[in-house]
Amino acid sequence: MVQFETVIGLEVHAQLKTNTKIFCGCSTQFGKEPNENVCEVCSGMPGVLPVLNEKVMEYAAKMGLATNCIINKKSIFARKNYFYPDLPKGYQISQFELPICEHGHLNISYEDKSGEPCKKRIGVTRIHMEEDAGKNIHSVAENASFVDLNRTGVPLIEIVSEPDMRNAEEAVAYLKSLRSILLYLDICDGNLEEGSFRCDVNISVRPFGQEEFGTRAELKNINSFRNVHKAIHYEVARQIDLIEDGEKIIQETRLYDADKGTTHSMRGKADAHDYRYFPDPDLVPLVIADEWLAEWQAAQPELPAERKVRFEEDFKISEDDADFLTAEKDIADYYEAVLDSYNEPKKVANWIKGDFMKELNQSEVGLSECKFKPEMMATLVEMVDKDVISNKIGKDIFNEIFTAGLDPAKFVKDKGLEQNSDSSSLEAAVDKVLADNPNEVEAYKGGKKKLVSFFMGQVMKETKGQANPGIVSKMIQQKLS
Amino acid sequence: MSDVKLSTDEVAKVASLARLDLSDKKKELFAGQLNNILSYMDKLNEIDTKDVEPMFSPVEHTTVLRKDVIIKEHTRDEILANAPDSDGQYFVVPRIV
Ligand SMILES: [Zn+2]
Numbered sequence A: 001m002v003q004f005e006t007v008i009g010l011e012v013h014a015q016l017k018t019n020t021k022i023f024c025g026c027s028t029q030f031g032k033e034p035n036e037n038v039c040e041v042c043s044g045m046p047g048v049l050p051v052l053n054e055k056v057m058e059y060a061a062k063m064g065l066a067t068n069c070i071i072n073k074k075s076i077f078a079r080k081n082y083f084y085p086d087l088p089k090g091y092q093i094s095q096f097e098l099p100i101c102e103h104g105h106l107n108i109s110y111e112d113k114s115g116e117p118c119k120k121r122i123g124v125t126r127i128h129m130e131e132d133a134g135k136n137i138h139s140v141a142e143n144a145s146f147v148d149l150n151r152t153g154v155p156l157i158e159i160v161s162e163p164d165m166r167n168a169e170e171a172v173a174y175l176k177s178l179r180s181i182l183l184y185l186d187i188c189d190g191n192l193e194e195g196s197f198r199c200d201v202n203i204s205v206r207p208f209g210q211e212e213f214g215t216r217a218e219l220k221n222i223n224s225f226r227n228v229h230k231a232i233h234y235e236v237a238r239q240i241d242l243i244e245d246g247e248k249i250i251q252e253t254r255l256y257d258a259d260k261g262t263t264h265s266m267r268g269k270a271d272a273h274d275y276r277y278f279p280d281p282d283l284v285p286l287v288i289a290d291e292w293l294a295e296w297q298a299a300q301p302e303l304p305a306e307r308k309v310r311f312e313e314d315f316k317i318s319e320d321d322a323d324f325l326t327a328e329k330d331i332a333d334y335y336e337a338v339l340d341s342y343n344e345p346k347k348v349a350n351w352i353k354g355d356f357m358k359e360l361n362q363s364e365v366g367l368s369e370c371k372f373k374p375e376m377m378a379t380l381v382e383m384v385d386k387d388v389i390s391n392k393i394g395k396d397i398f399n400e401i402f403t404a405g406l407d408p409a410k411f412v413k414d415k416g417l418e419q420n421s422d423s424s425s426l427e428a429a430v431d432k433v434l435a436d437n438p439n440e441v442e443a444y445k446g447g448k449k450k451l452v453s454f455f456m457g458q459v460m461k462e463t464k465g466q467a468n469p470g471i472v473s474k475m476i477q478q479k480l481s
Numbered sequence B: 001m002s003d004v005k006l007s008t009d010e011v012a013k014v015a016s017l018a019r020l021d022l023s024d025k026k027k028e029l030f031a032g033q034l035n036n037i038l039s040y041m042d043k044l045n046e047i048d049t050k051d052v053e054p055m056f057s058p059v060e061h062t063t064v065l066r067k068d069v070i071i072k073e074h075t076r077d078e079i080l081a082n083a084p085d086s087d088g089q090y091f092v093v094p095r096i097v
Helices: A054-066 A168-185 A225-244 A290-299 A304-315 A319-327 A329-341 A345-362 A374-385 A391-404 A408-415 A423-436 A438-445 A449-462 A469-480 B008-017 B024-045 B076-080
Strands: A004-015 A078-081 A091-094 A101-111 A117-131 A135-139 A144-148 A155-161 A197-207 A217-222 A252-257 A262-265 B091-094
Touching (some): A054 A290, A091 A117, A101 A168, A117 A168, A217 A225, A225 A252, A304 A319, A319 A345, A374 A391, A423 A438, A423 A449, A449 A469, B008 B024
Antiparallel strands (some): A004 A197
C-alpha cells in the first residue's frame, strides 16, 4: 500500500474594521437596509475614481509586521476581471504583482492526533488588499436576482500561506493563530460564521517521498474551525480513493456541505479562473514612507506570542496554560484583570480554564457582555483559597453567580454557605457518619485505608458540602486510629 | 517577426470572456489589428530594459489616500435611479442561478 502525504495551503480573507469602504466614503456598518451604504463609486458608475482608504493600508501593513513579512515600499492595485452582478464594475480591485506584504511566517504550536505538543513554522507568502463583493438573493418565482451592494467595496486583506501544512491539526492551529493576531491588532472581528474571517483550503495528496505536489482542490464555504477539520479529512479520503482507483484528481473549486460533511464540485466553467489581471489605471502606485512604517511598528500592541512568554515568565504558569490564556485577547485581558485583584496566577488560571470557560462557552454572549466581572472572579478564587468556602461549594454556586453577575461574597453570606470549621459541629457530623457505617469502619480498621474518602464524602453530604475538608480528614483518621 | 501571434480562436475566447459577441468578420479584423500591436511590442522588446524599473502607470504621482471618514452624498433612491431595474430596495437583474 502506498502511503500518502497531505499538502495544505490556506487563503484567509479578513474583513477589516474600518469606518468606510476601501475606495469610497460609504459606511461599512453591517445590518443596514439594502443598498443604503452605496455611492456612485462602489456601484460602479462610469467615470468615477476609487481613492484608497489610508486605514486599509495601515491595517494591512500591521498584519504584515505581525506575521514577519517584508512590507513592500511600493505596491500596486490590479483588476481581477469576472462578471457577476454583486461586482458591478465587472472586475474586483485587488493586488497581483507587488502586493503590500510578502515573505512572512508564523510559528504555530498545536497538539497532534496523539496529543503530543508540536511546533512548526508556516510561511506566509503574501498579504494583499482588495474589495469585497455584494450579496445576491435569487428568486425563482420572479425569475430575477436581487442585488444588495452594501458589502461591495468593504475592505479585505487576503493572507496567503505557503503549502506548508501536512494535516488538519496544523491547518487549524495556523488559522487560530492568524485569527488571534487579527483580534490582538483589533483590525478584524474574526467571526467565521458571519464571514468576517473566511478560509479557503487548498489541498492535495502525494505519495510519501514524492517532491512534486499532487493536483489540488480548493475548498470553500467553511465557516468554523471544526468544519475545517472535517472538510480536510473528507477531502483527503476522497482524493486518495480516486488515486487508488486509478482516476485523476481534477483541479477545481469544491464547496463544503456542513450538513453532510462532504465536499462537492462547483462545476464552474473551465475558464472561470481566467481573470486576466492587469494593473488598475485608476489607482496610482502606493509608496509607503519609512516614517509611517516606523510609526506603525512602534504602535504595534503586544501580540499573542509575546504575551504568552510574558505570562510564563511573570506568572510562573505552564506553557500550556499560557498558550490557552493568551490565544484570545479578551480572555487574556480578563485573566490579568482578575490577577489585579487577587494575585494567585496558578489558581486563577485553573478556575478560568475550568468552570469559567465552561460557563462562558455555554452562555450565548461573548466575554464583553459577560456580567461576571474580574473582581467577582477574584473574590471567588480568594474565598476558596482562604477556606471561606469549600472548593465544592465554589463549583456548585458558579453557574448562578456567573449568569447573574453576583458578588460571590454577598451570595455566600446571604445563603449561609461559609465553610464550617467549627470542630464541635463537625465532630457531631463525623460521629454520625461513623455510627451509620459500622461495616466500613470495620473494613478501614482491617486495612482498607482508602475508605477515608468514603467517610469524607458522607460527611460532606451531611454538612451540605460546607465542612472544612482538612479538619474533617484529620478528625476521621484520629477517631479511627 | 510578422508571424501570427494571436489566432482568431484566441480572439473569440477573449471576446467571450469579455461578454462580447463578435461576428467572424470582426474576429478576423481584430485578430489582424491585435497582431499588429503585438508585432510593435516585439520592436519595443529589442530595447534592453534590464536596469529599468517597470512602469505600471504613466501617471507620475503616487500614494493618493483618503481619511477613513464616512461621506454620504446620495440617497438610495438616487443611486437606484440609475439602474435599468430596481424595486426601490434592490437592484434587479436577470436571474443568475
Ligand atoms: Zn461607496
